[in-house]
Amino acid sequence: MDTTEILIKIRKIVRSINLxxxxxxxxxxxxxxxxxxxxxxxxxxxxxxxxxxxxxxxxLNSSTASGIINRLETKGLVARxxxxxxxxxxxxxxxSKGDQLMQEIPSLLHEQLTEKLENLDDSTxxxxxxxxxxxxxxxxxxxxxxxxxxxxxxxxDASLNN
Amino acid sequence: MDTTEILIKIRKIVRSINLxxxxxxxxxxxxxxxxxxxxxxxxxxxxxxxxxxxxxxxxLNSSTASGIINRLETKGLVARxxxxxxxxxxxxxxxSKGDQLMQEIPSLLHEQLTEKLENLDDSTxxxxxxxxxxxxxxxxxxxxxxxxxxxxxxxxDASLNN
DNA sequence: CTATTTTTGTTCGCATAGAAACAATTATGA
DNA sequence: TCATAATTGTTTCTATGCGAACAAAAATAG
Numbered sequence: 001m002d003t004t005e006i007l008i009k010i011r012k013i014v015r016s017i018n019l020x021x022x023x024x025x026x027x028x029x030x031x032x033x034x035x036x037x038x039x040x041x042x043x044x045x046x047x048x049x050x051x052x053x054x055x056x057x058x059x060l061n062s063s064t065a066s067g068i069i070n071r072l073e074t075k076g077l078v079a080r081x082x083x084x085x086x087x088x089x090x091x092x093x094x095x096s097k098g099d100q101l102m103q104e105i106p107s108l109l110h111e112q113l114t115e116k117l118e119n120l121d122d123s124t125x126x127x128x129x130x131x132x133x134x135x136x137x138x139x140x141x142x143x144x145x146x147x148x149x150x151x152x153x154x155x156x157d158a159s160l161n162n
Numbered sequence: 163m164d165t166t167e168i169l170i171k172i173r174k175i176v177r178s179i180n181l182x183x184x185x186x187x188x189x190x191x192x193x194x195x196x197x198x199x200x201x202x203x204x205x206x207x208x209x210x211x212x213x214x215x216x217x218x219x220x221x222l223n224s225s226t227a228s229g230i231i232n233r234l235e236t237k238g239l240v241a242r243x244x245x246x247x248x249x250x251x252x253x254x255x256x257x258s259k260g261d262q263l264m265q266e267i268p269s270l271l272h273e274q275l276t277e278k279l280e281n282l283d284d285s286t287x288x289x290x291x292x293x294x295x296x297x298x299x300x301x302x303x304x305x306x307x308x309x310x311x312x313x314x315x316x317x318x319d320a321s322l323n324n
Numbered sequence: 325c326t327a328t329t330t331t332t333g334t335t336c337g338c339a340t341a342g343a344a345a346c347a348a349t350t351a352t353g354a
Numbered sequence: 355t356c357a358t359a360a361t362t363g364t365t366t367c368t369a370t371g372c373g374a375a376c377a378a379a380a381a382t383a384g
Contacts, residue, residue, distance in 0.1 A: 009294040016301035088332040131293035132171040139178035250349045250362040
């Protein structure tokens with residue numbers, strides 16, 4: 001199997017996901033990255049998290065996270081609060097408007113793909129999981145030029161830069 | 163396996179690919195989508211193709227393709243030629259500068275991932291391929307809300323819009 | 325205590341990606 | 355033949371994504 005073919009397949013998969021994101025955004029006003037951020041807050045203590053935590057969860061560059069949070073703030077779905085004791089840090093809080101929206105739409109992201117996944121047998125599902133994890137690790141190693149002696153987890157945080 | 167987990171894994175994979183793209187662009191001045199376009203031209207008759215063909219190959223919206231080609235043109239790697247007999251259509255030609263660049267860098271995209279892939283046994287490779295194809299089809303069907311009576315291939319072109 | 329280094333998030337610029345609107349051109353139907 | 359529909363690619367706008375630069379704040383070292 002040619003590497004370019006893998007790349008093109010992945011691009012196709014991503015395109016489909018992003019088209020779905022566009023569709024959800026048109027209907028509900030939030031995109032998939034925004035939904036993932038709102039979900040993360042909803043599962044956090046006091047429905048709040050530091051911006052750095054969100055960035056790490058989303059596995060994004062901080063300027064990107066900043067942009068996503070800006071847009072959520074503009075929509076009134078999150079609020080930016082100062083963090084006591086550290087003036088550099090911003091706490092992001094889910095607003096009740098954000099909470100209500102997430103009560104309406106959490107399944108949207110899932111319902112079509114989940115249904116299809118549920119129709120697959122367990123071994124196929126496991127193949128998908130294994131393959132994705134394998135690709136993930138292959139590409140992480142490639143990107144980081146990791147020494148084989150160091151566990152991946154040790155690099156995961158270090159690989160996130162501003 | 164949760165759908166969000168699949169989504170997050172795919173996002174991670176894509177992030178790694180895009181980081182690699184950024185790295186290649188910094189070193190050689192072209193990104194992965196640009197390289198894919200140049201590759202396509204290099205494999206085309208007379209090193210030329212209509213913009214619509216490139217768009218379909220890249221599986222992109224036409225405004226995106228237009229942007230990519232604009233940037234390649236600015237770099238002198240492609241040229242825009244009128245097409246005889248149809249004034250709406252633009253023919254994109256690989257320049258010799260573009261050709262020379264592609265002689266230097268075609269393996270860049272491949273060398274790290276290919277090496278890792280070659281170390282995998284055939285059944286694992288096949289699992290990766292099968293899983294990607296399965297995801298691809300699942301998401302295509304989701305997106306298109308296809309009738310089960312129509313073959314996917316019939317939809318592939320129709321799904322591309324401007 | 326002070327200078328230096330590190331951390332945090334913002335801004336700016338570029339690229340990719342899609343949707344919508346559009347003009348010019350070609351194809352189709354009556 | 356002519357009016358209408360379809361096609362092609364461009365432009366504009368929005369969102370995501372990254373890197374670089376930056377300022378303010380905190381941590382560290384001497």
